[in-house]
Amino acid sequence: MNHISVADLLVFLAYFIIVSVYGYLIYRRKKTETDGSSKSFFLAEGSLTWWAIGASIIASNISAEQFIGMSGDGFFAGIAVAVYEWVGAAALIIVAVFFMPVYIKNKIYTMPQFLQNRYNSGVALVMSIFWLFLYIFINLTAILYLGALAINGLLGGAYFHEIMLGLAIFGVVIALGGMQVVGYTDVIQVGVLIAGGLAITYLSLTIVSDKLGFGQNALMGLNLIIKDAPDHFHLMFKKPPSGASAEQISKYLILPGFAMYASGQWISNLNYWGCNQYITQRALGANLHTARTGILFASLLKILMPVIVMLPGIVAFVLYKHGHLPQLIDGNKDSAYSAMLSFLPSGLKGLSLAVLTAAIVASLAGKSNSISTIFTLDVYKKYMNTAASERKMVWVGRFTIFFAMAAAVFFTWNDMLGIGSAGGYTFVQKYSSFVSPGVLATFLLGMFWKRTTAHAAVVGIITGFASSVFFNQFAVQVFGTDTILYSAFPNSAGEYEIPFFISLSWSFFITVLVMVIISLRGPMVNAKAIEIDQSMFRLKPGSVVMIAVVLLLLSAIYVRFW
Secondary structure, eight states, X not given: OOOOOHHHHHHHHHHHHHHHHHHHHHHXXXXXXXXXXXXXXXXXXXXXXXXXXXXXXXXXXXXXXXXXXXXXXXXXXXXXXXXXXXXXXXHHHHIIIIIHHHHHHTTOOSHHHHHHHXXXXXXXXXXXXXXXXXXXXXXXXXXXXXXXXXHHHHHTSSOHHHHHHHHHHHHHHHHHTOHHHHHHHHHHHHHHHHHHXXXXXXXXXXXXXXXXXXXXXXXXXXXXXXXXXXXGGOSOOOOOOTTOOHHXXXXXXXXXXXXXXXXXXXXXHHHHHHSOHHHHHHHHTSOHHHHHHHHHHHHHHHHHHHHHHTHHXXXXXXXXXXXXXTTSGGGOGGGHHHHHHTTOOTTHHHHHHHHHHHHHHHHHHHHHHHHHHIIIIIIIIIIIOTTOOHHHHHHHHHXXXXXXXHHHHHHHHTTTTOHHHHOHHHHHHHHHHTTHHHHHHHHHHHHHXXXXXXXXXXXXXXXXXXXXXXXHHTHHHHHOSBOSSOBOEEXXXXXXXXXXXXXXXXXXXXXXXXXXXXXTTSOSSOTTOOOOOGGGGOOOHHHHHHHHHHHHHHHHHHHHHO
């Protein structure tokens, strides 16, 4: 089932050689500039084109947690899980139109730099340290663990640690070349990801058509899964009534229908796409029009992602339901994607291996570069060696990449953080969500309300964290299971739980309220307020067309599958 043929190895080797040679050529061409300029190394200042920015954003975003986690949720819940991608596409429009002009006009290169310019160095330092811990011990570790798990399953299950080391080394090698190498190799990575991912989805649909007796017809396969699993093709889950099944409740807990669209999904996505060094870094070195076009291009690509990472999970559900997927032991949703790959013929397993590797390595390299950027520019340069030369900062950045990846491998080697028991996708979402309300509130009010104070920012970050912990861990015990704020439901362990996105919404609302009250005690205009000029938000015709296309596509999807 997991046999890798010579053809598979040749396909994967071709991918590896192309990415490695192209990355080396980019590095050689830019070596003098990259080695001697920190902004070139960390930001590829002015050298990334719009299509490289857009491709790099998607390549860095789509990783093992999407292929394994989202495909698994597609198996369990269906198309509703695509909300992460499709609301993300809309959130990218907001970031392109409203966030990027603020960053670029104020020459912001890192997220901590924004916090220092708008508030003070204390807020910036606290968040720098937090982001470093989050990126290393939550994001890097989860990418490594899930990536090694996915590829190991494809290769037969006996090479977990060897694969982990290989992925880490590949990611480090690309990251050491700087953002220019990361950005331009990501173009190849996302090309492999999209072409290979679509090929795997197409073959999955032909397989389900064939197994159900209609021949190898992808269009027939799509019609069959829509007809055979109609509950998997609804974008909204209704609030479970009294006496609802455990499955209905479990689906609502992760995707609480209209309630999550009210604010929770927007908070999660705007924080991820607009206040995250890992994502914004690709665009911060460009001019405004290039940055905007690149982000809008990423928004277009984002609409396509569920077809690649979620649809195979629904196919797996239909095959499993009819007894055609015995390798999916006990219906384990996180094994759905790997189980589908076992059907692939010789050569295409190599392509699937290249697709997974491209997604994982691109994310590892991008995350490593962001870690080194924050540490070097916002910690080392400001607090450890203010006289550091440009070349010195580049080498500190490279050492940081080594250290971050080594730490991630160490903590992932025997799963010291419990990623496997929590579930990789849940692991990342859970710990990231504890700070997203405070971070987003601090950025939004800092950008668009001149009265916001540094004191309010500090209290807001603490309030966001505390309220997130409260709603996730203690609210049910204090207020009960059914209140005006929320309804809690029993999870798979029998414990009452508030849907994640509803908890996120209330945490954000409380944080904003606290920050507004504190800021009202300060001056009408804070001394560090950002000057907003309406001309910053004017769009060129090309940008308007791209936004219109994205919104029309999203509207068509929601009209069809509401």
